[in-house]
Amino acid sequence: KAGVTQTPRYLIKTRGQQVTLSCSPISGHRSVSWYQQTPGQGLQFLFEYFSETQRNKGNFPGRFSGRQFSNSRSEMNVSTLELGDSALYLCASTTGVSRPMNTEAFFGQGTRLTVV
Amino acid sequence: SQKIEQNSEALNIQEGKTATLTCNYTNYSPAYLQWYRQDPGRGPVFLLLIRENEKEKRKERLKVTFDTTLKQSLFHITASQPADSATYLCALSMNSGYSTLTFGKGTMLLVSP
Numbered sequence: 001k002a003g004v005t006q007t008p009r010y011l012i013k014t015r016g017q018q019v020t021l022s023c024s025p026i027s028g029h030r031s032v033s034w035y036q037q038t039p040g041q042g043l044q045f046l047f048e049y050f051s052e053t054q055r056n057k058g059n060f061p062g063r064f065s066g067r068q069f070s071n072s073r074s075e076m077n078v079s080t081l082e083l084g085d086s087a088l089y090l091c092a093s094t095t096g097v098s099r100p101m102n103t104e105a106f107f108g109q110g111t112r113l114t115v116v
Numbered sequence: 117s118q119k120i121e122q123n124s125e126a127l128n129i130q131e132g133k134t135a136t137l138t139c140n141y142t143n144y145s146p147a148y149l150q151w152y153r154q155d156p157g158r159g160p161v162f163l164l165l166i167r168e169n170e171k172e173k174r175k176e177r178l179k180v181t182f183d184t185t186l187k188q189s190l191f192h193i194t195a196s197q198p199a200d201s202a203t204y205l206c207a208l209s210m211n212s213g214y215s216t217l218t219f220g221k222g223t224m225l226l227v228s229p
Contacts, residue, residue, distance in 0.1 A: 004159070031214065031215040033215050033216065033217075035219075041221075042205075042219055042220065042221035042222060043160075043205065043207075043219035043221075044219075045216055045217070045218065048214065048215050048216055050214065050215070055214060055215075056213060056214065056215075056216050088157075090159050090160070092159075092215070092217070094215045096214055096215045097214075098214070099211070099212075099213065099214045100146075100147035100148060100209045100210055100211045100212075100213060100214075101148065101209035101213060101214060101215050101216070101217065102147075102148055102165070102167070102209070103165070104150065104162035104165065105150075105160075105162065105215070105217060106162070107152075107159030107160050107161070108159050109157075109158055109159050110157075110158070110159050112157070
């Protein structure tokens with residue numbers, strides 16, 4: 001069974017630009033969650049998509065957005081990049097059907113974004 | 117305020133010893149608590165999950181305890197090996213959430229031969 005695939009692995013962008021990151025979940029999984037990881041703040045939840053709908057959102061500015069397609073693949077977009085957006089962006093794949101979450105999350109390798 | 121605290125300083129132990137990592141939380145009522153391992157530049161990998169009404173869970177050399185009165189989980193690795201060196205993250209899932217995990221910042225474990 002293929003794992004969670006994130007592309008690209010590395011990105012270097014300039015302040016003010018925008019960026020789109022992609023995540024393909026495990027086959028059959030309908031939930032994709034996005035996290036930002038920085039040395040100072042650790043892993044912070046951005047948002048979760050389930051069946052093409054945003055089901056939950058973390059405390060990030062509106063410059064961070066996402067979407068999910070009918071095949072469960074998800075993209076996140078960051079507009080007007082700031083230096084502080086430099087981070088490892090991780091997506092996690094789950095079935096998404098249970099509340100509370102009682103199964104493991106499968107993470108991708110992440111996209112390392114550097115804003116210069 | 118809500119907090120999840122893990123030892124910010126690295127834990128250094130000798131091969132063969134038992135490593136014990138701590139996760140304390142404040143103002144959360146998690147339904148489940150999970151532990152993940154993360155290697156540098158990689159995504160976290162799931163290790164163990166424990167329910168709020170379970171006291172202890174084991175898997176091979178790993179053991180996790182969960183005390184909802186103390187609001188604390190302990191994660192043990194017995195007979196530790198250099199290959200166990202990594203950052204270990206605890207994560208909470210709440211009754212209100214579906215697939216959202218709230219993570220601690222992690223503790224780095226260094227096992228020396």
